[in-house]
Amino acid sequence: MIEANVIQVEDIILDFPLRQNGPAFLKEIFTGRFRRRKGTKTHFRALEGVSLEVRRGEVLGIMGPNGAGKSTLLRVIAGIYAPDKGVVRTRGRVTLLATLGAGFQNDLTGIENCYLNGSILGFSRKEVEAIMPDIIAFSGIGDFIHQPIRTYSSGMKARLAFSIASNMEPELLLIDEILAVGDADFVQRSQDRIREMVNGDATVIIVSHRVATLRNLCDRVFCMHKGKIVTDGTDNEVAFDAYKTYSAKSNEGSK
Amino acid sequence: MADSGSTYAHEARPPFFSAPYHVVKNLRNHSNVLKHFIGRDLKVNYHGAVLGYAWSMLEPLAFTAIFYVVFVILRGSPDDQLPLKIMIGILMYNCFSKTFAATTKALTRNAGLIRQVYLPREIFVVSSAGFQIMQLALSLLILIPLMWIWSIEPTAHLLFLIPAMMGVCSVGMGLGFMLAPLQARVRDTEQVVNILNRAGFFLSGVFYSIDYIPDEFIDIYTLNPVAVFVELARVAVYGEMGKLTWDDFGYSSGVAIFLMLFGMMIFKRYERSVVKYL
Numbered sequence: 171m172i173e174a175n176v177i178q179v180e181d182i183i184l185d186f187p188l189r190q191n192g193p194a195f196l197k198e199i200f201t202g203r204f205r206r207r208k209g210t211k212t213h214f215r216a217l218e219g220v221s222l223e224v225r226r227g228e229v230l231g232i233m234g235p236n237g238a239g240k241s242t243l244l245r246v247i248a249g250i251y252a253p254d255k256g257v258v259r260t261r262g263r264v265t266l267l268a269t270l271g272a273g274f275q276n277d278l279t280g281i282e283n284c285y286l287n288g289s290i291l292g293f294s295r296k297e298v299e300a301i302m303p304d305i306i307a308f309s310g311i312g313d314f315i316h317q318p319i320r321t322y323s324s325g326m327k328a329r330l331a332f333s334i335a336s337n338m339e340p341e342l343l344l345i346d347e348i349l350a351v352g353d354a355d356f357v358q359r360s361q362d363r364i365r366e367m368v369n370g371d372a373t374v375i376i377v378s379h380r381v382a383t384l385r386n387l388c389d390r391v392f393c394m395h396k397g398k399i400v401t402d403g404t405d406n407e408v409a410f411d412a413y414k415t416y417s418a419k420s421n422e423g424s425k
Numbered sequence: 426m427a428d429s430g431s432t433y434a435h436e437a438r439p440p441f442f443s444a445p446y447h448v449v450k451n452l453r454n455h456s457n458v459l460k461h462f463i464g465r466d467l468k469v470n471y472h473g474a475v476l477g478y479a480w481s482m483l484e485p486l487a488f489t490a491i492f493y494v495v496f497v498i499l500r501g502s503p504d505d506q507l508p509l510k511i512m513i514g515i516l517m518y519n520c521f522s523k524t525f526a527a528t529t530k531a532l533t534r535n536a537g538l539i540r541q542v543y544l545p546r547e548i549f550v551v552s553s554a555g556f557q558i559m560q561l562a563l564s565l566l567i568l569i570p571l572m573w574i575w576s577i578e579p580t581a582h583l584l585f586l587i588p589a590m591m592g593v594c595s596v597g598m599g600l601g602f603m604l605a606p607l608q609a610r611v612r613d614t615e616q617v618v619n620i621l622n623r624a625g626f627f628l629s630g631v632f633y634s635i636d637y638i639p640d641e642f643i644d645i646y647t648l649n650p651v652a653v654f655v656e657l658a659r660v661a662v663y664g665e666m667g668k669l670t671w672d673d674f675g676y677s678s679g680v681a682i683f684l685m686l687f688g689m690m691i692f693k694r695y696e697r698s699v700v701k702y703l
Binding site: 186249269 | 468
């Protein structure tokens, strides 16, 4: 079972609806199915036939210019978006770290938010309880942990959120660009923490724009462009080069 | 099966008839989150209030006092039980209307969270409904002192409060299950729900009890399951069935269960595709 694929993505296609205008949209509801004007684009194809296989314990990096579909791909793997075509199979508990502090409630205390956020990320009360000392120590929040997080500075909130997420022991971890929060010292500690998590048993997919980070952490790196994976993952340097080429190209277009 | 060994695959077609089974299974697997959401809503609702949860009871108590002044003292109504009957009606109907409105908006209200983390989306609907039924249960505690004041003997009929509460809540949640995906697609839905709730208020025996309905209209009146469950709560307090029959109770329970099951089927059929619109 060691070599088993824990994440298997087969030929995923995902379309996003383009929002229609008010009255036009109302009209479309009643008549759209029968009389759709020719030539109007109603959908944007975010993922166009993406396939991916991740083995247990592997660390995968995904790069790509803005809008390439990286975050969307992670959300499909996490189960947030159901693909329009294709299949996603995952084995084990998937934890997506896209936004820190999902579901944080200002009027609840730090402790209460730890349990709430932990449960949203898929961990039981006992699991959160077990790592509570680590969370408090790592975040460096001290006695404020018993205060409503409304009284926290934004840095404190971010530190608490990161501490919860990074002290959990996930099986399949999807990380979407959340690496820099808090002051310089905390950024350094969180980088180290991510490295620890990645070097542990977890299977990880990291989406990042930082070549250095991915070169350090990842076994395989893929590059995405316009909803497709454009490199084959055998040579990481090829993916980095492709990333540089494509992001240069897309930045040129915006000038 | 343990979490770590499970395989999760997105099927091309969501289930339809087996949807209630999947909903129950997901809720059991995520009961932790469900409890946290309901607890969070309860805590946040009375956050910072000195009297806290006591407000759930003080509010209906104040209502009763107001109705007493308006109906018994000012209008000289011969029925001095009227304030209590109206209060029960309001609590029960509010639970229905708030559940209906909150579950309809469950997806749009939690859009941020839904886009960030994966949770079975039925959790948002069920936790909204769970919060409302907890609120109702707290509020109904005020019946203890009020029944004492009105010297109403408690009877075994009080147990009817449980199906009555579950009844109003499940009708609201069943309808909410159906409309939540539509609300995600077309935000006008919640406005329509507000109007329906307002209309239902006058059709569900809130300001009058079933005794005021002429006999020839009773059969039509009891077609409305919410009206039956509202009346059932009064039956529970006063300890006599009055004009309500067991048939009404059976029929309304059937409607409530049907709405829940059918609501879940509709919800599971459409929730996946509407996430993109959130």
